[in-house]
Amino acid sequence: MHLNIMKFSDLAILVEAVKLAEEVKPSQHAKREVFKKHGILGTDRDRMLTALFYSIMKRQGILDKIISQIINIENPLILDPWLRAALRVAVELIVFHEVPAPVMKAIRWKVASLLSNTTHPYVGMYYWKIIDKIKEYKFEPKDEVEELEFKYMLPRWFIERMRKILGPDDANELFKALNKKPLISVRVNTLKASVDEVMEELKREGIKPIISPRVPVVIKFKGPYDFDKSPLYKNGKIIIQEEASAAAALLLNPQPSEVVVDMCAAPGGKTTHLAEIMKNKGIIHAFDIDKRRLKRMRQLLKRCGISIVKIYEEDNAEAPKILGEEIADKVLLDPPCSSDGTIAKNPELRWRIRPEKIPELARIQYMMLETAVKLVKPGGRILYCTCSMFKEENEDLIQKLLQEHREMKLVELNSPYSSGFLKGTMRAWPHKHNTIGFFYALLEKQARK
Secondary structure, X not given: OOHHHOOHHHHHHHHXXXXXXXXXXXXXXXXXXXXXXXXXXXOHHHHHHHXXXXXXHHOHHHHHHHHHHHHXXXXXXXXXXHHHHHHHHXXXXXXXXXXXHHHHHHHHHHHHHHHHHHOOHHHHHHHHHHHHHHHHOOOOOOXXXXXXXXXXXXXXXXXXXXXXXXXXXXXXXXXXXOOOOOOEEEEEOOOOOOHHHHHHHHHHOOOOOEEOOOOOOEEEEOOOOOHHHOHHHHOOOEEEOOHHHHHHHHHHXXXXXXXXXXXXXXXXHHHHHXXXXXXXXXXXXEEOOOHHHHHHHHHHHHHHOOOOEEXXXXXXXXXXXXXXXXXXXXXXXXXXXXXXXXXXXXXOHHHHOOHHHHHHHHHHHHHHHHHXXXXXXXXXXXXXXEOOOOHHHOHHHHHHHHHHOOOEEEEOOOOOXXXXXXXXXXXXXXXXXXXXXXXXXXXXXXXXX
C-alpha cells in the first residue's frame, strides 16, 4: 500500500470513518457517508483509504488489544471515541505497515491537533505522547492461539470454538477463507429475466461473470459494481443475494398456489425468491418487526414485480393467532442469529459477536421453531436456516425439536453442500464452497393417521 502519497486530510477522513463505524452499521455505510462528505468517492484516495479502513475493521480487536497493552487499560471502550478511533488508525499504520517519515510526522502532530480541536487539548496531548510507545511496540505471542489471533485477525474464543468443531487443519482453512474478499453475488429474478440475458448484459458492461455451479440462478463477479447505476438492478432483474442464502428457497421448493409463511422476511431476499419459484401465484405471508428493513422489502417487491406477498408488521409469535394454526404448506424460518458465517462480507462483525449471547439467541430461535410447527399443515414442510456456524444455533436446536415434537421428521438434504453434524442436515462452508457459512434443516410434519 503506497502510504507515501497519504495526506493529512486522508488521516483525518480515516479517523472520522473509523469513529462513525462504531455508530453506523454495517461499517461500509459509515465509510461511504464520510467519504461522500469529503468528496473522495471514486478517486484513487477512495481506493487507498478503503483498503486501510477495511484492514482496521478486520483487525479491530487486535488493535484494541495492543492499545490496552500500550496504555495499560482494561478496555479501550473507556476512552473518548475520537481518541479511540485515532489510536486504532495509528496502531494499524505504525505496527502493520511501512510508514514514510512525513506520514509518521502527520500521524503524531496533525492527528493530535485534530483531537485537540475536536475534543479537548488534553486529549490531543495524551495522544501525542502515546505515539512513541506505539513505535516501540513488538508483538510477542503468549501461545499458539494468540499467534493465530494476530495471523487471522479473529478473536480467541472464535478460534478455539472453530478448532473444536472442525479440527485444527480444517479450521485454519476456514480462517483463511474468512479473510478473503468475496465475489459479488447476485440472484437473477426469473420473473423478469433469464440467467443468459443477465450474463450477456453484464459482459456488455465489461464484467466477467460466472454462474454458480451449485445455485444456477446465482451469478458472481469481482467488484466494485455500482448497483445504483445498474439498469439490471434498478429494473428488478437482479437481486443482491449470497449463493448460500439463495439456496434456501430452492430447498423449500414452494409450488404455485401454495400458502407459504416467511417468519423473518425483511429485507426480502428470500421472500422474493420464494415468489419467483411460485411464479407469482399463491400467497406468502411475510412477518417482520423491523420498520427500516420492511421499508426496503416493500421497495424490493415493487422493483421485482411481485404481488403475492402480504406483509405483517408483527412479531412472528403472533402468526398462529393471526393466520390460524396448520394453515401453511411451507414455512421458511431464517431467524436472527450470530451471523458469524458472514464475517468475510462484514469484517467488523468478528469483533461484535459475543459468545455469551449465543445461548439467548438459541432460546429465541427455538421458540420460533415451535411457532413454525404450529403454522405448518400435516404433510407440510419447514425449512430452518441460519448464517451461523455454531452448533448451538443449528444442529442442537433441530435435535431438540425432533425429540420434543415426534410429529416432525427430517427430510434428508445432501446437496448442493456438505452434510451437517446431524444426519440429514446440510452446511455451506466459506472454505469449502466459496460462499457464506450457512446451515439448513428441512422438516416435514407427519400426516395424522
